[in-house]
Each structure stands twice: as C-alpha cells, then as structure tokens.
Amino acid sequence: MAVTLRDVAARAGVSFKTVSNVINDYPHIRPATRERVEQAIAELGYTTNIAARNLRRGRTGMISLAVPELRVSYFAELADSVMRAAEARDLALMIEQTGYYGEREPAVLGSAMRRFTDGLILATVAADPYHHPELKVSYPLVLLGDRMVEEQIDHVTMANVEGARAATEHLLAIGCRNIAVLGVHPEEEHGTAALRLEGYRQALAAAGIAPRRELEGDADRWVRGTGVAAMRQVLDSGTKVDGVFGMNDSLALGALHEIQSRGLRVPQDVALIGFDNIDAAQYSGPGLTTIDPNRDEIANRAVELLMARIDGGEAPAARFTASFTLVQRESTSCQASS
Amino acid sequence: MAVTLRDVAARAGVSFKTVSNVINDYPHIRPATRERVEQAIAELGYTTNIAARNLRRGRTGMISLAVPELRVSYFAELADSVMRAAEARDLALMIEQTGYYGEREPAVLGSAMRRFTDGLILATVAADPYHHPELKVSYPLVLLGDRMVEEQIDHVTMANVEGARAATEHLLAIGCRNIAVLGVHPEEEHGTAALRLEGYRQALAAAGIAPRRELEGDADRWVRGTGVAAMRQVLDSGTKVDGVFGMNDSLALGALHEIQSRGLRVPQDVALIGFDNIDAAQYSGPGLTTIDPNRDEIANRAVELLMARIDGGEAPAARFTASFTLVQRESTSCQASS
DNA sequence: CAACGTTATTACAACGTTGTAGATTGAGTG
DNA sequence: CACTCAATCTACAACGTTGTAATAACGTTG
DSSP: OOOOHHHHHHHHTSOHHHHHHHHTTOSOOOHHHHHHHHHHHHHHTOOOOHHHHHHHHTOOSEEEEEESOTTSHHHHHHHHHHHHHHHHTTOEEEEEEOOTTSTTHHHHHHOGGGGGSSEEEEEOOOSSTTSOOOOOOSSOEEEEESSOOOTTSEEEEEOHHHHHHHHHHHHHHTTOOSEEEEEEOTTOSSHHHHHHHHHHHHHHHHTTOOOOGGGEEEOSSOSHHHHHHHHHHHHHTTOOOSEEEESSHHHHHHHHHHHHHTTOOTTTTOEEEEESOOTHHHHSSSOOEEEEOOHHHHHHHHHHHHHHHHTTOOOOOOEEEEOOEEEOOGGGSSOOOO | OOOOHHHHHHHHTSOHHHHHHHHTTOSOOOHHHHHHHHHHHHHHTOOOOHHHHHHHHTOOSEEEEEESOTTSHHHHHHHHHHHHHHHHTTOEEEEEEOOTTSTTHHHHHHOGGGGGSSEEEEEOOOSSTTSOOOOOOSSOEEEEESSOOOTTSEEEEEOHHHHHHHHHHHHHHTTOOSEEEEEEOTTOSSHHHHHHHHHHHHHHHHTTOOOOGGGEEEOSSOSHHHHHHHHHHHHHTTOOOSEEEESSHHHHHHHHHHHHHTTOOTTTTOEEEEESOOTHHHHSSSOOEEEEOOHHHHHHHHHHHHHHHHTTOOOOOOEEEEOOEEEOOGGGSSOOOO
C-alpha cells in the first residue's frame, strides 16, 4: 500500500537517502540521477509520509487557530484570512472553537489536540483581561484580541477605539447630531464593547456633544436579533435619532431592519454605520457603511509572529495593531445635512 | 524541552514501555506502579508526541473536511457540525477550502496536505456530475453533496427534491397560489438548483398548478444580493406573487428585503420560505420559515462512514440521505387564505 | 516446596524519514 | 600520473512511540 523512500530507491537504483535528497532539494545531485528518481517517484506514486517527517524534523508544519465560534461570520471570515496567510507560508491550519464566551479556552489551551501543531493563534474573547485562562503555556502562542492584556505574549489587535471614533466622526461629518450606539455592555470595563464605546464617546466629546444614556442601546451577544432589540430600546425611548453606530455589523444590520420596519429611510432619515465589514454588509439594502479592520493584515501578522516564535525567536513580546479603513456604502451616503 | 517516555520512566523507576502501557490503558499493571507512573507524568508535564505515535500506529487520528468557502454561512455551520461529530469520536478535524465553484477541488484532492489526515470528507459543488475531478483516490473518501453522482464512493446527501417540495407544499397549504421560486440556474440539469426546482415543480403539479417562467427568478451565486435581484426580476415582471420559495436562506433573506422595501408585508401580502436553516434565518424580521436539512445528522453519518473506511471496511459504497424538517417561523404564519 | 498459570514488566524491533559524517567519483592541477 | 578538492552519493543513527514476544514476579495448587 504505502510506497516508501526505499521502494523508490530500489526502482531508481540509488540509495534511499538519495531519494530523500532529491525530495528535499539537496543541491549536489546529478541531473541524470535526479531525473531517474523523479520518474520512479511518479511511477510509484510516492508521497512522503508526513508523520515520519514530523517525527524526524521535530515539528509538524501545522498551526492552529482557535476562535470562539466558526458560525459567527466575523470569525469564519477571519479563519478564511488566516488560512490563506498560513497557506502562503506552506503551513497547514487547524481550526478549533472555544465557545461564544470563550468557555472552552482552557480546554483548547491544554488540549492534547494542540500537540498536532507547532503553535497556536488564539482569538481571545477577553471581556475581562484579568480573568484569563492559563496563558503561560510552553508552546508558541500568539494572541489575537481586542486589547493587549498580557504583557508577555505576542499580540495582534485592531484599532477598536480609533475605528469606533472614526465611524462616529463619519456620522458627525455628514451632519448627524443625535447618534445612537448599539451593543453596549454596561458593566464591562474592558473588552471590545468598552473600547468601541470609548471611541464613540471620544468622537462626540471632540465635537462638543455630550453623551446621553438613552442613545446607548445594550446588547449582550452581538447578533442581528439583539441589534433589533437594541435599536428598539433606543427608538422606544422617544429620543430623536439621526445616526446609528452599530458596534458590529450584525448589530447594525439588525438595526437597519428595525429602522426600516418603522417606515424610516436609511440614510435619508437615519444614517447607519457598522464595524467589521463582514460579507453580509455589502449585500444589505442599502449597503452598510462600516469599519474594515483589515483581517488580512491581522492574519498575516499573526502567522508571521507565530512562525518567528516557532523558529525559536527569543525577542520580547511583540505588539501589533492593524490599520483600519472606513468602507463607505449607501447607508451613509447623500445624507441631507441636519 | 520535550519530555519523553524515557524521562518519565527514569523518574518512576520503570521501563519506558511500562509508561507507554499506562498511557494506553494496558490492563495488567499493578495499581502502585500505575500511580507512580502517573505521578511522574504529572510532575514532568509529559504529553505524548503525536508524530511518533502517528508514525508507529500508521494513522493520524485526523480527518479533513473540504468545503467550498468557509465564509458562506451554510458551510461554516456544516463545518461546525462536522467538527462536533469528529470530536465526539476523538478525531481532530482539518478544514480545507475548495472555492465557491469548487475550482480548487482537484488541488485539494491531490494535495500533500491531505497526507496529514486519514481520510477526507468532500463537500462537492457538483453542478455537473460528469465533469468531476479525479475522485478515484487511494485514500478513504466520503462525498457530501447534493446528489449521488458517483457510483463507487460513499455518499451522504440531503433530500433536496423532497425538501423543496415540502417547502412549496407548505406555501400551498397556507393558501398561496402564485408562488415564485428564486435561485434558478436555467442551463443546469444537475446540481442543487435543478433538484430544488424539481421539488418546487412537483408540488405545483400535484396541486394542479402549471409552472410559469415569470415566477422563476434566476440567481447564479446564492447570496443575499442575488436574492434581491431575483426577487426584483420576478416582481418587475408584473405578475402577481403571494408566496416565495428561496432555494436557500440567503436568497430568501434577500427577497425579504426587496419585498419589504416595496411596502409589501411578510407574511400578510407575501409568504416566504427558505432552505438550509442557517442561523441568520431566525434573526430576520419576521423570522424565516425554512427547511432544515439536519446538518448534524449529515455530519455524523459522514464521519461514521469515513471511519468505517479508515478502519478498512470493504463494504460496497454506502448511500445515505438525511432527513429534513420544516421549521416554521413568522414568515409563513397567520397568512390570510387567498 | 516444586511446578504451574496468571499477572506484570521489559527488551527489542520496527514505523519512514532526515542529519551527520564518511565514502566514492571525477575533473583539474602541478 | 599521483594529488587535491569539489561534487555526488551512501551508511548509519537517530526521532519517540507501540506491537510482539520473551522474561520476571507472584500467588496457588498438588
């Protein structure tokens, strides 16, 4: 069944080590020999036994990515990006799930499954940066998260505060003055919700506008359903709203639905902006303006950092914050100024 | 760095094979010995080297799942199901992507990456069952697809025709008589689109209703945007529509948007049903009635079949069609009968 | 207490690959 | 033509585990 180096060697009339050399591009091989070996490989359909190579080399060429839930679009798209980044470096990627609230993080961090791979990229949920699972693991680890919480570990993050601020400023720039924010976690001091709320408030403050609690819609999970509810909460308060910042796109899309079902027009009556730039944002009607956190950049940087660690880099923990861009679509276009 | 069986053995004062025996639950070990070994393992933080075990055992304990695109919700949710099914059997899962049109299928089938795993579950796109990549591979393979196209290979599929028929019958049952269908691929004879269209037509025929071309909305990719366009195509034709069957949920959600933005109410003016039961279907307003293809059942069966092949089962190619259920939500409720 | 049959443990040989170091070849040089 | 030095190839020993088979320990029994 399994064709080995020895089988190929026998067929080509060389030592099995020569076959190995051919495969690994050892420079000093006569063209004639190389050709004979390659032909034998082709004839026998040899493929190298990865388990043996891994054992010998002491590494697997696989890395793993742990995300909360694959079925959350943002993470599916992130996984897609990381997969491409890994592929570009000839690495295979394994995906693991830690649960929506990160409840399986400890299990994943300690998992035997992890032994399949050379290192781990962990997309933390990290609502509370001080209540972390044991991150002092003995293998290469890169964190992908909202904020840099852990001093000793490589960390790639996105510009949550700045992005949220830019989103809010965009609404201000097109004339909105009564801007709601959706997705607030009232009790939380760290984590994405707190950071993006901070950006929102910074923008308001810079424009000389005081934040108002009735414009802040709460939402625990950031999905469409809670977006609908949060929008409802704000609109039902009776306050005037001419702009909405959804702290992620799902919230914004939920809000879009609620706004339209009340007979209000987007963007004419209410302008709307999201955060994440998931695929669904461009398919809504109107298309959703949003902050693109540059997943490709995040993914590439994370894989790069991880590889450096795997290769034994002893540099101090690296930090990287990805750039973001504002993607303008119809949900904030041609707004009549207030 | 790496702790091996030998290190543990030295600490526990036994031969390294005894340690191996403890780990592998060999029955004849004295309790005292077992305890000593287990303590040594704990103290040294030993974890077994998977590469070595794989090499020795001749298998990896990993399987791979190839889907077109992870960012398509249906596949993300399918991957989630397969991951759980694999986990339940102590298998690790690797995910690969074959591209929206399956253009990377040949690469994945022949990929060296595949050598990491003991077998492959391939979610085929299979628009054309006769234009297949080389499926005569030498490793265990299970197909997950719309229809059973290949005689020689284990195949798990869903009841596309029956599901579509049930969806359409549901619309008929609540009184719809002018039922549009969205997502038609006019030139295609096989594949999901053709099958679901067939189910739609069967239901109409059984009710004594003739199909009408102007009620069939075309859509190449099945995403929200094309759903909007397909719905527009049908409504712009000026024909009366009181029910819509989206051949998947994304199409239906796109249609929902188009319908509502024309001031029509769902379900009062137009009832709407989808197919797939993706998460987003329950977050729309109104919630989307849809056909649930029972991904968990599909996933479990596929993993089961694959394991049997990996274990050397020589049974003739198995076929399995998952059951489906109709999930009723508001988009088809309390419809005033026509 | 010798002989026996379990129960526990261990020695040894793989699994298929790559790194190291040594052996061979062959061309160029004095 | 011996001599040197690359270029080319090969022998051997790992990597850390598990399967096989042999050995050691230990109660039981006659």
